[in-house]
Amino acid sequence: MRKATYILLALLAVVLFASCDNYETYGDKKEKERDAIRKFISDSSLVVISEAQFHEQGNVTDVSKREFVYMDNSGVYMQIVNQGCGTPIADGENCDLLMRFVEICLLDSSALYNDTNPYDVDIMNVRRQGNTFTASFTQGLWVSSYSSETVPTGLLVPLSYINVGRPRSATDHIAKVRLIVPHTQGHTIASRYVYPYYYEISLQRKTDL
Numbered sequence: 001m002r003k004a005t006y007i008l009l010a011l012l013a014v015v016l017f018a019s020c021d022n023y024e025t026y027g028d029k030k031e032k033e034r035d036a037i038r039k040f041i042s043d044s045s046l047v048v049i050s051e052a053q054f055h056e057q058g059n060v061t062d063v064s065k066r067e068f069v070y071m072d073n074s075g076v077y078m079q080i081v082n083q084g085c086g087t088p089i090a091d092g093e094n095c096d097l098l099m100r101f102v103e104i105c106l107l108d109s110s111a112l113y114n115d116t117n118p119y120d121v122d123i124m125n126v127r128r129q130g131n132t133f134t135a136s137f138t139q140g141l142w143v144s145s146y147s148s149e150t151v152p153t154g155l156l157v158p159l160s161y162i163n164v165g166r167p168r169s170a171t172d173h174i175a176k177v178r179l180i181v182p183h184t185q186g187h188t189i190a191s192r193y194v195y196p197y198y199y200e201i202s203l204q205r206k207t208d209l
Contacts, residue, residue, distance in 0.1 A: 029194035036106040037180055037196050041068075041077075048077065059161045068180070076157045077180035084175025086165010086205065094127045096138070096206035097164055106180075106196045114141045115202075123206060124151050126159065133159045146187055154185030155201065164205050174204040 024032075041048065047067050054061065054069035061067040061079045068077040089095060099122045102113040114120045122140025126133060135151035137143050162175040179199040183190040186197055 026194070032107065033183060033194050033196050037077075037182070040106050040180065040196075040198065046077075046079075068178070071157055074154060074157055074185050075182045076154045076185055078158060078161075079178040080158065080161060081176040081178060082173045083161070084163035084165065084203070085167055085172035086163045088163055089126060089128045089133070089159060091128055091130060094125065095164075097124050097126055097135075097203050098122070098206050099124055099140070100202045102200040104198045106198055107193075108195075112141065112145055115200075126151075126156075128159075131160065146189065148188060150187075152181065152185060152187045152190070154179060154181035155199065157185075158201070158203075162203065164203050166204050166207075174202050176200070176202045 040046075045066055047065055049057075049061070049067050049069050051069055051072050059080075060083065061069055063079065063081055066079075068079045070077055100115045100120075101122070102111070102115055104111050114122060120141065122142050123138045124135045125138055126135040133156040135156060136149040137151060138149070143149055157179070158175070158177040162177065164175055165172070167174060177200075179201065181190070181197050181199060183194045183196060186195070189195065190197055
């Protein structure tokens, strides 16, 4: 009987050791996230510039050089593909924006997008106070997929640097940006599992001023 007890205890110790060995700490998950971002940047041959250089360039990124600016405060990487027509969101303004997007998780390659059907578009209500933007989705794929109306702070980073008008001529283009968003600036799934995401996003006003 005593021998059987010793065997059971030994087996339990092995199971517990294996469980501890397989347990991922938050630090482990953050390191995997950093590795995934670094790999994506390397595999995509992206050139990361500093925020200081970005400002020196007039708050633009050179798409031909595959430039992405690393935003110090948020940890978001951003490329402005088109700065957009019209005007930026003004201080104190509240407006509705139409958003089309492609979202790809850099760890499991899962994707979500609404850019294939012209009638599928997400609408976000954006408010600006000083340099602070807050926003919520009022309809679209995002709300139905994530059961949340909250717009992640990472997706609001470009709003300080783009115009969000509606095209009025053949030469006008709506704003388009590309982002790499760490989990701290992402949605609930990103935050829960420490997943980084890549985005391609276009934005324009729902109605003209």
